[in-house]
Amino acid sequence: MECVNYQGLYQAAMRCKQGKSGSGQAQAYNSQLIDQLSTTLAALQSYSWRPGTMRCFIATNGVKPREIHAPDYADRVVHHWLIPRLTQLIEPKFIYHSCANREGKGTHFAVNQLQKMMRQQGAGGYYLQLDIFNFFYSIDRTILNQQLNRHLEQAEKKGKISRSEQRDYLWLIGQLLFQPITVHQQGRNDAIPYHKQWKNIPPDKGLPIGNLSSQFFANVYLNELDQFIKHQLKCCHYIRYVDDFILLSESRESLLQQKIAIEQFLMERLQLRLKPESVVAECRQGVDFLGYIIRPHYKLVRRRVVHNLKQKLAAFEQKWVRTTQQGVEINAAQFDQLRALLASYRGHFSHAQSWHIMEKIGRQFISLAYSRKTPGFESLRQQWCCFRRHYPGFILLIQKGRNWIFDHPGLLHLFAARGVSLPRNNLWGNHHFYELPLGLLRTALTHLRNSRQPWLWISEQGYSHNRLKQRQISKIFIPHHYSPPLKSQ
Numbered sequence: 001m002e003c004v005n006y007q008g009l010y011q012a013a014m015r016c017k018q019g020k021s022g023s024g025q026a027q028a029y030n031s032q033l034i035d036q037l038s039t040t041l042a043a044l045q046s047y048s049w050r051p052g053t054m055r056c057f058i059a060t061n062g063v064k065p066r067e068i069h070a071p072d073y074a075d076r077v078v079h080h081w082l083i084p085r086l087t088q089l090i091e092p093k094f095i096y097h098s099c100a101n102r103e104g105k106g107t108h109f110a111v112n113q114l115q116k117m118m119r120q121q122g123a124g125g126y127y128l129q130l131d132i133f134n135f136f137y138s139i140d141r142t143i144l145n146q147q148l149n150r151h152l153e154q155a156e157k158k159g160k161i162s163r164s165e166q167r168d169y170l171w172l173i174g175q176l177l178f179q180p181i182t183v184h185q186q187g188r189n190d191a192i193p194y195h196k197q198w199k200n201i202p203p204d205k206g207l208p209i210g211n212l213s214s215q216f217f218a219n220v221y222l223n224e225l226d227q228f229i230k231h232q233l234k235c236c237h238y239i240r241y242v243d244d245f246i247l248l249s250e251s252r253e254s255l256l257q258q259k260i261a262i263e264q265f266l267m268e269r270l271q272l273r274l275k276p277e278s279v280v281a282e283c284r285q286g287v288d289f290l291g292y293i294i295r296p297h298y299k300l301v302r303r304r305v306v307h308n309l310k311q312k313l314a315a316f317e318q319k320w321v322r323t324t325q326q327g328v329e330i331n332a333a334q335f336d337q338l339r340a341l342l343a344s345y346r347g348h349f350s351h352a353q354s355w356h357i358m359e360k361i362g363r364q365f366i367s368l369a370y371s372r373k374t375p376g377f378e379s380l381r382q383q384w385c386c387f388r389r390h391y392p393g394f395i396l397l398i399q400k401g402r403n404w405i406f407d408h409p410g411l412l413h414l415f416a417a418r419g420v421s422l423p424r425n426n427l428w429g430n431h432h433f434y435e436l437p438l439g440l441l442r443t444a445l446t447h448l449r450n451s452r453q454p455w456l457w458i459s460e461q462g463y464s465h466n467r468l469k470q471r472q473i474s475k476i477f478i479p480h481h482y483s484p485p486l487k488s489q
Helices: 006-017 024-031 033-045 073-093 107-121 141-157 163-178 212-232 252-270 303-320 332-349 355-364 366-370 380-390 409-417 438-451
Strands: 054-059 066-070 126-131 183-186 237-241 244-249 279-282 287-289 292-295 298-301 321-323 327-331 395-400 403-406 433-437 455-463 469-479
Touching: 006 024, 006 033, 006 073, 024 033, 024 073, 033 073, 073 141, 073 163, 073 212, 107 237, 107 244, 107 287, 107 292, 126 252, 126 287, 141 163, 141 212, 212 237, 212 244, 212 252, 244 252, 244 287, 252 279, 298 303, 303 321, 303 332, 303 355, 303 366, 327 332, 327 366, 332 355, 332 366, 332 469, 355 366, 366 469, 380 395, 380 469, 395 438, 395 469, 403 438, 409 433, 409 438, 433 438, 438 455
Parallel strands: 054 183, 395 455
Antiparallel strands: 054 066, 126 244, 126 279, 237 244, 287 292, 292 298, 321 327, 327 469, 395 403, 403 433, 455 469
């Protein structure tokens, strides 16, 4: 291949690295980056490159499990080199409302555009929602290769690429499409239907789900469908996200006729067929699309999405929240995991009318009321004041080296009665702070649990940029009778 060079592969490796730098494969590859890129470059230039082994694992989103195929990291670099070049040549031919896996577009763009179309349609409009059966595993690779060949021929005729570049791109596409792929199965796939397993599809069919190239090739494959619907069926209001697409019309009968034409086109030209459960209904009833119920002037979060969130929160609390006779003890060290989960769902919910849903969920799960992120501080005194402000009425135990600082007189009296003298800590002013040695911590926590008072166990977590010890909550104890004056965040 004459069009590939070291600089291009290096840029592809940097794009591939984004968001993956923590994985073992990425670290191993980037630790020997120069050697790895040189090996890949030599293989590409000599036309001896072949795709390596893909890892197949089972992904579940709470509804239906599916196989995800992760290519070898070195192969991903090649994908990141090829796909941007093909995208630059072919994507301008896509219609505006092809929304999946395109820069500047996505699920929220698709949802907003559909709602805009529904408002343009006006009252009394209808929608037709269709989905392709087993789309990725039904793609005919021979047809796809012919489509890509035509696009590259047109690009060469227009002078966008040279004849040698066209030949090199087609050779590499052929390696990705037709070279036998070895798949290493991780875990059992008993829950996946027979027709959705990679090992059971015909050799000339299917694209592996999870590859960067597969996402782009899927858009190329269905571009013919987009052009057919827009230019031959003359459908003004049409939108597609992967294999899920919607047509709008003022007439129910015209939508049914368009469905028949689409079915025939898919079978004859693309060797695809629709799922039997198509929907034709009035727009005012709402369209179930990409996790939302979309109506002309507002959006609601789909019930299944809310149910999935509740299931994940319940699983979190079952694992990290312990209920005793005295109260509830929360392992707050796992709050980063909880906040990451909530952030993804809040991002989804923020595009719909969902305030009451989040408020209801916040009341239902106790851990949400206390999953506050600790801000940065300039001193131990500021740390204490912040925890006191955020958690009023709580007893604070803050680690300082091998000791724990507290100001609760009950603990002082407990150890005084046992003949144990605790040293004073002059944190500031006339406020009485005491230091609890590590050896007495278990006794203090047992006493606090029995006294049925809320408390925080705050431990050190390394240093901040200004060399101040970072501290975060490790455990939270809430007695059963305590009603928190906190709001979920």
